[in-house]
Amino acid sequence: xxxxxxxxxxxxxxxxxxxxxxxxxxxxxxxxxxxxxxxxxxxxxxxxxxxxxxxxxxxxxxxxxxxxxxxxxxxxxxxxxxxxxxxxxxxxxxxxxxxxxxxxxxxxxxxxxxxxxxxxxxxxxxxxxxxxxxxxxxxxxxxxxxxxxxxxxxxxxxxxxxxxxxxxxxxxxxxxxxxxxxxxxxxxxxxxxxxxxxxxxxxxxxxxxxxxxxxxxxxxxxxxxxxxxxxxxxxxxxxxxxxxxxxxxxxxxxxxxxxxxx
Amino acid sequence: xxxxxxxxxxxxxxxxxxxxxxxxxxxxxxxxxxxxxxxxxxxxxxxxxxxxxxxxxxxxxxxxxxxxxxxxxxxxxxxxxxxxxxxxxxxxxxxxxxxxxxxxxxxxxxxxxxxxxxxxxxxxxxxxxxxxxxxxxxxxxxxxxxxxxxxxxxxxxxxxxxxxxxxxxxxxxxxxxxxxxxxxxxxxxxxxxxxxxxxxxxxxxxxxxxxxxxxxxxxxxxxxxxxxxxxxxxxxxxxxxxxxxxxxxxxxxxxxxxxxxxxxxxxxxxxxxxxxxxxxxxxxxxxxxxxxxxxxxxxxxxxxxxxxxxxxxxxxxxxxxxxxxxxxxxxxxxxxxxxxxxxxxxxxxxxxxxxxxxxxxxxxxxxxxxxxxxxxxxxxxxxxxxxxxxxxxxxxxxxxxxxxxxxxxxx
Numbered sequence: 102x103x104x105x106x107x108x109x110x111x112x113x114x115x116x117x118x119x120x121x122x123x124x125x126x127x128x129x130x131x132x133x134x135x136x137x138x139x140x141x142x143x144x145x146x147x148x149x150x151x152x153x154x155x156x157x158x159x160x161x162x163x164x165x166x167x168x169x170x171x172x173x174x175x176x177x178x179x180x181x182x183x184x185x186x187x188x189x190x191x192x193x194x195x196x197x198x199x200x201x202x203x204x205x206x207x208x209x210x211x212x213x214x215x216x217x218x219x220x221x222x223x224x225x226x227x228x229x230x231x232x233x234x235x236x237x238x239x240x241x242x243x244x245x246x247x248x249x250x251x252x253x254x255x256x257x258x259x260x261x262x263x264x265x266x267x268x269x270x271x272x273x274x275x276x277x278x279x280x281x282x283x284x285x286x287x288x289x290x291x292x293x294x295x296x297x298x299x300x301x302x303x304x305x306x307x308x309x310x311x312x313x314x315x316x317x318x319x320x321x322x323x324x325x326x327x328x329x330x331x332x333x334x335x336x337x338x339x340x341x342x343x344x345x346x347x348x349x350x351x352x353x354x355x356x357x358x359x360x361x362x363x
Numbered sequence: 364x365x366x367x368x369x370x371x372x373x374x375x376x377x378x379x380x381x382x383x384x385x386x387x388x389x390x391x392x393x394x395x396x397x398x399x400x401x402x403x404x405x406x407x408x409x410x411x412x413x414x415x416x417x418x419x420x421x422x423x424x425x426x427x428x429x430x431x432x433x434x435x436x437x438x439x440x441x442x443x444x445x446x447x448x449x450x451x452x453x454x455x456x457x458x459x460x461x462x463x464x465x466x467x468x469x470x471x472x473x474x475x476x477x478x479x480x481x482x483x484x485x486x487x488x489x490x491x492x493x494x495x496x497x498x499x500x501x502x503x504x505x506x507x508x509x510x511x512x513x514x515x516x517x518x519x520x521x522x523x524x525x526x527x528x529x530x531x532x533x534x535x536x537x538x539x540x541x542x543x544x545x546x547x548x549x550x551x552x553x554x555x556x557x558x559x560x561x562x563x564x565x566x567x568x569x570x571x572x573x574x575x576x577x578x579x580x581x582x583x584x585x586x587x588x589x590x591x592x593x594x595x596x597x598x599x600x601x602x603x604x605x606x607x608x609x610x611x612x613x614x615x616x617x618x619x620x621x622x623x624x625x626x627x628x629x630x631x632x633x634x635x636x637x638x639x640x641x642x643x644x645x646x647x648x649x650x651x652x653x654x655x656x657x658x659x660x661x662x663x664x665x666x667x668x669x670x671x672x673x674x675x676x677x678x679x680x681x682x683x684x685x686x687x688x689x690x691x692x693x694x695x696x697x698x699x700x701x702x703x704x705x706x707x708x709x710x711x712x713x714x715x716x717x718x719x720x721x722x723x724x725x726x727x728x729x730x731x732x733x734x735x736x737x738x739x740x741x742x743x744x745x746x747x748x749x750x751x752x753x754x755x756x757x758x759x760x761x762x763x764x765x766x767x768x769x770x771x772x773x774x
Binding site: 109111112114115116119122190192193194195196197198199262266267268269272357358360361 | 381382390391392394437440441442443444456458460461464465467469470477478481482483484485486487
């Protein structure tokens with residue numbers, strides 16, 4: 102993060118700490134709490150899709166869900182928290198001069214900690230249970246870097262947008278649920294009934310929703326143990342870089358008048 | 364920036380405007396769906412300001428609210444960019460526009476010191492090294508490991524200033540930071556500011572307190588309508604400022620000139636002024652001495668009663684007083700008179716208040732002239748309690764044997 106000067110790293114670390122601590126004030130379970138929501142979701146969906154309504158035939162289905170959720174909670178958690186971060190820290194932004202990107206990025210990192218813990222749990226479990234090649238896990242750092250770039254770009258963009266257009270956070274929140282079901286977290290495209298007859302539909306679902314290739318890449322490397330499609334890898338690198346560059350450019354352009362608009 | 368010495372400040376043709384939204388915030392939905400822009404008016408907070416401050420000077424900025432004082436500090440701090448012109452500062456700038464900004468209520472005092480120090484760019488090591496000094500300066504030893512949400516606003520400010528006192532700036536920007544806190548702590552802050560000055564730190568200081576400006580500053584600037592109106596020796600500038608106020612008193616200086624209306628009146632209110640310890644002001648401290656002065660003109664042989672009604676800014680009645688009984692002190696000759704109401708200790712809590720002024724006839728409830736909201740002022744408070752009125756008293760709790768019938772609380 103070269104755009105955070107060394108003397109501001111301290112502030113960055115402190116804001117992350119403040120974000121994390123502030124959310125679970127005084128709770129001794131601390132960071133464990135952040136894992137409860139994905140774990141409950143995993144349990145509920147497993148129950149519904151494998152026991153009650155037996156439609157999924159993925160072995161180790163709970164791990165499959167958790168892999169997708171690691172990315173999803175990082176993405177959407179960061180988007181919602183970052184969207185309100187500048188408005189929530191208005192007193193700081195209006196009264197102190199410091200690089201403003203620190204605020205949304207600290208919000209993102211605080212969400213990233215949860216995802217990191219999930220991935221840290223998934224790696225040994227998948228290494229133990231996975232059928233495919235364990236070597237593809239070497240690609241995981243690339244997938245993580247691309248994901249971070251994507252999320253950082255979105256976090257930066259949404260944080261400034263929400264200052265100028267206060268309904269941004271509500272629009273984002275409204276889109277999250279339908280977006281979740283359009284992203285292959287609970288299901289896999291492999292078992293898609295339309296996959297053979299309507300390939301264009303599959304491609305549309307895969308590439309029009311920018312979250313999908315990232316989810317596929319992390320599922321392939323972390324859960325299936327298979328090489329992601331080249332197109333998916335190219336997609337996540339290009340989109341990650343583009344969204345980051347675009348988000349950062351928008352942030353730089355709009356942050357000039359932050360102190361007046363807040 | 365390299366051509367500026369540390370502590371030097373240069374403003375060249377600096378202008379800054381604000382958008383005054385005439386409607387609610389713009390929404391993304393509307394911007395996208397209807398391509399509708401927000402309706403707003405542009406207001407210039409600063410207009411073509413040139414200013415050069417030599418390193419080591421302490422400059423006081425005075426002016427009515429909305430004159431551009433805070434905007435100037437924000438430009439100097441780099442919080443806002445100018446719309447035109449150039450703002451250049453040499454060396455490390457520390458801005459204390461608000462003490463304790465960025466404190467997290469659930470963090471302890473100690474944790475907030477670390478957070479706040481990092482906001483101002485202090486490294487972890489130097490915070491650690493100076494932690495004891497910071498805590499000692501704040502005089503909050505007993506509370507430093509309690510969450511700051513349990514602090515009073517005075518304690519909050521004290522901790523905020525204590526962090527600031529340990530910073531090492533070339534330029535220090537202060538905005539009205541001495542408006543709160545008890546007197547002892549205020550003088551401690553001023554002496555720390557004097558320390559900064561001795562070390563050659565450039566200080567830019569916005570204050571409504573004439574006393575603070577005269578104590579601290581060797582130069583003063585009077586801003587009005589976004590322009591520098593007067594610049595130079597603090598005594599001279601303050602004098603200009605007060606003369607200017609007398610001719611065009613704005614409601615926010617704590618003084619208001621009542622506009623002459625067309626009708627002829629037996630008695631007419633000319634001006635109303637609220638003063639604290641430092642003269643006319645719109646900011647008072649709870650418990651401070653407070654004087655309300657009404658200047659009026661008598662045109663006939665009447666002896667008007669001056670009546671004051673204090674209200675909260677949203678109109679709730681708090682108290683009223685008049686000089687009906689003080690017959691001998693009431694003027695009865697024609698000409699100008701001044702009625703003063705002196706309060707030894709202002710019994711109001713934090714908030715914004717307004718005073719209605721009336722000149723009444725001795726009997727019959729007829730009023731010669733009345734002005735609603737003749738002046739408005741803000742009260743700052745450091746004490747505990749709530750509501751608009753400060754009730755002064757002492758608590759005492761002791762164990763008792765057994766409540767008898769009289770003391771038992773009926774449900």
